[in-house]
Amino acid sequence: MPVSTMPEATMPTSATPHEPSSPTTPGSTTRSAAAARERTAVLESQIVQRPGDYRVLTGDRPTGALHLGHLLGTVANRVRLQDLGVEVFLIVADYQVITDRDDAGDLPATVREVLLDYLAAGLDPERSTVFTHSAVPALNQLLLPFLSLVTVAELERNPTVKAEAAAAAERGGRGMSGLLFTYPVHQAADILFCHGNLVPVGVDQLPHLEITRTVARRFNQRYAAAQPYFPEPDALIAPSTTILGADGRRMSKSRGNALELRASDDETVAYFKRARTDSDRAITYEPERRPEIANLLQIGAYFTGTTPQALADEVGSAGAGRLKAVVTEAVVEGLRPLRARRAELASAGPRHLAEALARGNARANAIADRTLDDVRDLMGMRY
Template sequence: MTTLDDTPLDTELHTDASYAASHARSATLHELIDDPRARGRENLRVLTGDRPTGPLHIGHLFATLQSRVAIQDKGIETIVLVADYQVITDRDSVGDVRAATLGQLADYLASGIDPARSTIFAHSAVPEIGQLTLAFLSLVTDAELRRNPTVKDELAATDGRPLSGLLLTYPVHQAADILGVHGTVVPVGRDQLPHVEQTRAIARRFNSRYAAGEEYFRAPDALLTDLPVVPGLDGRKMSTSRGNGISLGMTADETATRIRKARTDSERRITFAPEGRPEVSSMLRIVGLFTGEAPERVADRIGDGGAAALKRELTTVVNDGLAEHRSRRAELAADPAYLESVLRQGNARARELVVRTLDDVHDRIGLRY
């Protein structure tokens, strides 16, 4: 009889060896994606997405949206998940999820994600993902879930509130997202590797326990990104909940007000010193993302102009850089019926894939009546 321990996770998820192995697989994936003549490229299917917890900001633009468009434009099948069910994993008040979902969809389309070439769907529209989650929960242990670094980090961020069952099983739900559509590529940063490794373990365990060794589920690979962690105006990671970000849907005036009110320091000359001057250094980094300059170069250019000159420059480059996106987004947001139609079409496509997967899973488990 196969036990869970017979098929362990690939490695200790936090080790350098684990990262090295994932990095090697990721390098191969990048080569496949970049070479239109590469053999096996046609078998790639990317699964990526976001939780609709609030407006997307420029951190999302530079860290994820632009790379998704690039992958799509290279002809790789891409599925983008609006993870609305995951909004309730760690919060009591979910806010207006529908409005956040449509806003997120508007940003997706404005950034260049094309619903004719990429599938965009919402969790809640595909209930079969929940049924897959139940099956996959039989393939993990409580101890494994509690050791997951991301679960531990997210729990630490909840200010000591009790661990919900949904938060504990969050990695299994993500595995159902990925394997439900037979995703083979998951773009992530290093901090999200544990989720992909958990999904790989679930795929192998399912194949061993329920599929008689057949490789029904292909273990997905992480596509590691070297994209920047975009800092907020206060030096911390940009986050909607912290109020330190610049949302893609802000108006130019709202952006100017947010930047004008941002804290700096009392030093006149602008220098790039992340440890000693986090707020100023974050602003320099954001300017550099839009202009392509190193933050040190931006600091030298502004010099004795001080915080006022830095804020003026930041306001200008952000508003100029987002002008086209915001114009397209405004048009899309003004037509909610179109956004809903895009989501309905994506939901139907994704559900077709997941229903087929669930049927196959039931067949292999023996749940066919």
Template sequence: MSVTDEISSDIDASLARSTARSLEIERQLAKDPSRFRILTGDRPTGNLHIGHYFGSLENRVRLASLGVETMVLIADYQVITDRDGMGPIRERVYSLLADYLAAGLDEEHVTFFTHSSVPALNQLMLPFLSVVTDAELRRNPTVKAETDDTGDRPMSGLMLTYPVHQAADILFCKANLVPVGKDQLPHLELARVIARRFDERYGRADESRPVFPSPEALLSKSGTVLGLDGTKMSKSKNNTIEIGMTAEQTAKLLKRAVTDSDRHITYDPTNRPEVSNLVNLAALCLDREPVEIAEEIGDGGGGGLKKLVTEAVNEKFAPIRERRAELVADPGHLRDVLARGNARANDIADQTLAEVRSAMKMMY
């Protein structure tokens, strides 16, 4: 059976298992966080927005605060999987690092690093590519979606091998836990299959254990925060509120957020997605229930809703924005943080690559 057949036939069962397993992992995290190493990260394609914060960043801060060893990848090479150029990559890398630190990821306990600074990580793609086929990669959900969306534009080889690169990200540091949304489960399944196939094909450096652990998913609890136009929040759609924006910029953007003509505010995501999205955003910022927020606004209409959301967002992010401004004003500190993280990631990657070469009998 091909890797894609394995993934396709098992995806529904995998989601159910992953959901149940995530609950069990949360219990284990509370008891002994030292058992886990997390790999997570983002592509530096622009500044992080509040959708990123509530969708993943807040949870990363929580996990790191528990004492879970956390590796955070700034995936600069993956910027060019679907783009012709890098853009202002240097500025975006440091902006992303400032977002992370300002949000509460502790530089003393979290390792921040970039793809391009860790050669051994990227070298793992060669043996990993040997255990998957071209056809299997083309049937991967992300690659297939890219194929369907490109039209007449040829797909790059880097885009085709994107799922394998993600597997290398996870496996180079032997991460055994990856916070993901349910749409990212196929990528994690592929990493698990690559880890297993590598051991089946090349044997083990140490017969008592595999070279790579089988990484598990920690499913995100947070729902999607929609953009200001009621569609998915996305930098490419220009419908986001960036973490680092000022209170005035935030207020201006929220004034043009889409609502509807019904003056009475209710929380009804199915029938009133735009209004409900703003209600939910206020609830997330205030740590309250959306229904309670909606009832409080009542007949206050869209204006009352936007006023409450603006106040809630600005209050929630005020300390983060203040810290971010301090970090951006000290570029030398940001460079030092990234240099230390890159050095640590290289030490880990070099050791893993040495184990891989030993397993493949390539120690000359």
């Protein structure tokens, strides 16, 4: 349904006066991956026409500096949406760091590294709202009424929860934390506190978003049937595939196979030298049969502004060595402006980062406070 045909979302009087309309249909059922991709194509055309109708919530757990997989998988898309005029809320989910670990490490230092990466990549704190979980109490308080809207069985069926439960059983010792078990509902609070109506996700994350849609729908049915309060957010399927690390597995800092955005040119060269390929000399783009080669082609294509297939045709029978050389040069040159900007920000000291985060936290708090006030009113809990 085109956004232009949707009425403005009706909010209680204390809500943010410029809340975007919801591009979803209340009561709609779980969408398949194919349907989500079709919907994404429609949304992309609408975003270009009316970016102000959309409010995006996205973010990362601050477990380390960002890497190439973050840039190609999420960060570049966030910058694109921001530059199109979409209102972007970017959460540094520090509470989520402790869902599955006893030691969170030096969180202040890690958050600073993530902020450096965000700003260096082009996210503008004057246009996008960057904030931390722990700095927005009203957002987290929404978790309590939202938990009443889902069942234990529904949480147990969530893929992330199921996977962690299985992993905990295998390794013994510490079981799954209550925070991790309720993670899908905490994510719903992250999205709905600001009335987010668009969430960039991969296909594997659709079940998470469905919990958010369920929470919004049930809250509206129970407490705001006459004038639905929360939008049911849409999924914007990520434009790129999963980026693999040098060992052929999904790129992850915890696996030690990631190329950090802050890495030096020499580190970048060394990284791609050890990247896995295969024994076929002719370079072809076949993601299913040749995932490591396809991964290099996707990375190279991103930084050269071409397609993986075109890059494969260019390298042809020159082999994996030539492909690695082409990709290495493309990444080094492509990341040069980002790395220069990052170094400039880092040399300026922590004050600029602290000020940017303080502005984002203040804006997020103002919106979360209004949302929590509205929720209390709708639930009859204003005393």
